Amino acid sequence: DTEVTQTPKHLVMGMTNKKSLKCEQHMGHRAMYWYKQKAKKPPELMFVYSYEKLSINESVPSRFSPECPNSSLLNLHLHALQPEDSALYLCASSQDRSRDQGSGELFFGEGSRLTVL
């Protein structure tokens, strides 16, 4: 199984709603990532989890709250979002966190397309 599964595929929410995006992988990968991608732009790194601990937060607003319940699951909790937060949210995983060694091939999910009204 070389898949990263993201749910839901599409989400529409109001600015006062609370919702969550979910990501799952069963490849035994110990690093998991959230990226945000706006239309016609490259992905932007949001969070990195390594061995279930948050290792990088790229100055993401607190209305985005990540959670890694176990090594296979990664959640992104959303609260009080703004319309400009509408984007494709991509989850990815790699065998291990790799700042420099380049040993971390990334496996991406299909993404969750979020629309904030």
Added chain:
Amino acid sequence: KNEVEQSPQNLTAQEGEFITINCSYSVGISALHWLQQHPGGGIVSLFMLSSGKKKHGRLIATINIQEKHSSLHITASHPRDSAVYICAVGGSEKLVFGKGMKLTVNP
């Protein structure tokens, strides 16, 4: 100047043509990634390479570390190859992405 430059930015080809996508980077790297993204879809990792050449099916990726340049070649292109191809450099944690190249292959 962007750290990762891709050329061309857009390319339209006819089915069956040989296609080359280029990537130049200005930072020191340990690995370069070629990624594919279909419209509205997720990203697929095509190659990760740090030297030489890799081949997978009709796709070939090469890298020249001294010249800080990589190419992705598609042989016998097909309409299903239509996608955005993204070059990214670095370790997996801190990838620096190029802006992508939109490829359209017409039947």
